[in-house]
Amino acid sequence: MWMLINSAWAQGSGAAAPGGGLESMLLIVLMFVVLYFLMIRPQMKRAKEHKQLIEALQKGDEVITAGGVVGRISKVGEGYLTLEVAENVEIHVQRPSVQLVLPKGTIKGLE
Numbered sequence: 209m210w211m212l213i214n215s216a217w218a219q220g221s222g223a224a225a226p227g228g229g230l231e232s233m234l235l236i237v238l239m240f241v242v243l244y245f246l247m248i249r250p251q252m253k254r255a256k257e258h259k260q261l262i263e264a265l266q267k268g269d270e271v272i273t274a275g276g277v278v279g280r281i282s283k284v285g286e287g288y289l290t291l292e293v294a295e296n297v298e299i300h301v302q303r304p305s306v307q308l309v310l311p312k313g314t315i316k317g318l319e
Contacts, residue, residue: 262303265289270310273301280315 265271269281271291279291282298289306290298 270315271306272308274305274307278315
């Protein structure tokens with residue numbers, strides 16, 4: 209049976225390549241730099257913009273929450289908002305759940 213299977217021999221390159229450790233280290237550093245600019249930095253920018261949006265919320269703003277609820281802010285608290293989603297129907301949501309502030313007059317059913 210051993211005659212049908214070729215033996216696998218490790219091939220060496222002779223002497224070790226000089227600077228191999230430095231090149232691989234530079235490659236790893238380059239990968240982290242690319243990762244930072246393509247993934248980490250844009251995520252931090254979006255988080256900063258969302259924080260500014262949350263801090264600027266005020267009574268009368270029309271918003272969409274993360275769950276897709278559309279309503280007008282009727283009360284603003286420290287950590288919670290009261291949204292009027294229909295006439296005489298109000299719900300409490302956390303401030304960070306607001307995803308988007310709509311232009312004034314977008315919601316027609318609450319007037």
